[in-house]
Amino acid sequence: MVSPSSPSSPVTDPTWLSIIKLLRWNKPAGRFILAIPALWALVLAARGTPPLPLVGATILGAFVTSAMGCVINDLWDRDIDPEVERTRTRPLASRALSIRVGIAIAILATLCAAILALYLNWFSFGLCVAAVPVIVFYPTAKRFFPIPQLVLSIAWGFAVLISWSAVTESLESATWLLWGAVVLWTLGFDTVYALPDRRDDRRIGVNSSALFFGDYTPIAVGVFFAGTAVLLAAEAIFMGLQWTFWIGWAIAVILWAKQVYTIGQPDVPTTVYGQIFGQNVAIGVLMLAGLISGCLLA
Numbered sequence: 413m414v415s416p417s418s419p420s421s422p423v424t425d426p427t428w429l430s431i432i433k434l435l436r437w438n439k440p441a442g443r444f445i446l447a448i449p450a451l452w453a454l455v456l457a458a459r460g461t462p463p464l465p466l467v468g469a470t471i472l473g474a475f476v477t478s479a480m481g482c483v484i485n486d487l488w489d490r491d492i493d494p495e496v497e498r499t500r501t502r503p504l505a506s507r508a509l510s511i512r513v514g515i516a517i518a519i520l521a522t523l524c525a526a527i528l529a530l531y532l533n534w535f536s537f538g539l540c541v542a543a544v545p546v547i548v549f550y551p552t553a554k555r556f557f558p559i560p561q562l563v564l565s566i567a568w569g570f571a572v573l574i575s576w577s578a579v580t581e582s583l584e585s586a587t588w589l590l591w592g593a594v595v596l597w598t599l600g601f602d603t604v605y606a607l608p609d610r611r612d613d614r615r616i617g618v619n620s621s622a623l624f625f626g627d628y629t630p631i632a633v634g635v636f637f638a639g640t641a642v643l644l645a646a647e648a649i650f651m652g653l654q655w656t657f658w659i660g661w662a663i664a665v666i667l668w669a670k671q672v673y674t675i676g677q678p679d680v681p682t683t684v685y686g687q688i689f690g691q692n693v694a695i696g697v698l699m700l701a702g703l704i705s706g707c708l709l710a
Contacts (some may be wrong), residue, residue, distance in 0.1 A: 424508060425503075425508060426596060427509070430503040430504070430508040430509050430576075431513075431517060433502070433503050433510070434482070434486060434502070434504065434509060434514065434517060435479040435482060435483065435516045435517070435521070436478070436481055436482045437475075437479065438558055439691055441689070441693045442478070442689075443474070443475050443478045443479065443569070444474075444475075444693060445601075445689075445692065445693050445696060446474045446475075446477065446478045446568065446571060447470065447471050447474035447475065447567060447571075448693070448696035448697065448699075448700060449459075449466070449469075449569075449571045449575075449590075449597075449598075449696075450470045450473075450474050450571040450574070450575040450605065451470065451471070451575070451592040451700055452572070452590060452594070452696075452699065452700060452703055453571070453574075453575035453587070454466065454467060454470055454575045454578070454579060454587065454595060455578075455700065455703045455704050455707060456576070456590060456612055456647070456651060456703060456707065457551060457575070457576040457577075457578075457580050457587075458579045459651075459707050459709075459710070460706075460707025460710070461707075461710040462579060465507035465531075466531075466578060466579070469528055469531045469532075470575055470578070472528055473525060473528040473529065474571065476521055476524045476525045476528060477525050477543075477547070479521050480518060480521035480522050480524075480525055480547065481550070481567070482546045483514060483517050483518040483521060484547065484548055485550070485551040486502055486503070486504045486505070486514065487504065487511065487514050487515065487518060488551035488552060489505070489551055490504040490505055490511065490514075492616060492618065493504070493505035495612060495615070495616045495663070496609055496613070496616070497608075497609075497611040497612060498608060498609055498612075499609075505528075511604065518545040522544075525540075526540075527553075532574070532577075532578045533577070533578065533581050534681070535577050535581050535582070536574050536575075536577045536578040536581075538575060539570060539574045539584060540570075540573065540574055542570070542687060543570035543574070544631050546563065546567045546570065547564060547567050548645065549563075550563045550564055550567055552642060553619075554613075554618040554619045554620065555618060555619070556612075557619060558619050559620075559621045559623045559624050560620060560621070561598075561599055561602040561603055561606060561620065561621040562595075562599060563599040564598065564602055565595040565596075565599040565602065566595060568594055568595065568598040569591045569594050569595045569598075570589050572591045572594050573587065576590070579619065585650070586647060586650050586651055589643050589646050589650060590643075590646045590647050591637075591710045592639075592642035592643045593644045595639050595646065596636045596637075596639040596640045596643065597636070597637070597640040599621065599636045599693070600633050600636035600637045601688070601689055601692040602621070602687065603620075603621040603622055603625070603629060603632065603633050603636070604633060604671070604685050605685060605686075605689050606620040606621060606622040606623075606687050607622045607629065607675065607680075607685050608682040608686075609622070609665070610622050610623055622665050626658070629675070630672055630675050630676035633671075633672055634667075634668075634669075634672040637668035637669075637671070637672060640668075641665050641668065643659070644661060644664075646663065648661070648706065651706075651707070651710070652710050653702075653703070653706030653707060653710060654689050654705070654706045654709035654710050655704035655706075655709075656702055656706050656709060657702040657703060657705065657706030658702075658706075659702065660699050660701060660702030661699070661702060663695075663697060664695045664699055667691060667695055668674055668695070671688050671691065671692075674688070676686070701707040705710075
């Protein structure tokens, strides 16, 4: 008889750690990458000096909203995730947490996000409300929409609209340039993130942009990143940003080109796709620094 302490016995996480994993707070890069577009918008809307309380509320709101989206996603996919190598150990997929617990955490995260949204003006609050259906129903898109990552990208774009309007109580032409850049950027890095799941997704019959574009995926990602760069450049010209922005922009363009070249190579190790995702977090921070300095020197 094998004792509970035997190495062959299954190891289960304590409940608190399973909840942390459900919220994805054990992977902060994926949470912070939602805060980055929101901070881009805050900096540009405030011309480099956004109010610090609003910055804090935005970062907290991004982390809470991202966590809410992850829980909702896992509730929808609790019977799909066990069939995918990358997701089979998620708490709801592995049954480490029950559906009831997942629903309770989703409700709690939604309430926390709503409380933070009350800090904003009514226009921004209305945009928060408008974003909820996109967040809630995004996970279902993979069942019927050929490019579900586009739905996620639109959800990501709400971070720009909400944050910009939190400063100005309106949306401007510059807002939509930034929104377009964020949608294309998200579509690019999330398509790369979907690449290692292609075999499992095809087998269980769900959609992804990586499947939709097939052998042309590197070209599609290149187009998305090129569009991001062009729209960010247009934004910088429109806002009159100074030379420091262009340094960060040039580095970002080089890194994006390298990423596109990498995923176009044969037999790419699956770990590379996660590394590219992490690189885009760093690119986002680099661009944030460029936006701040570019505004302050203007």
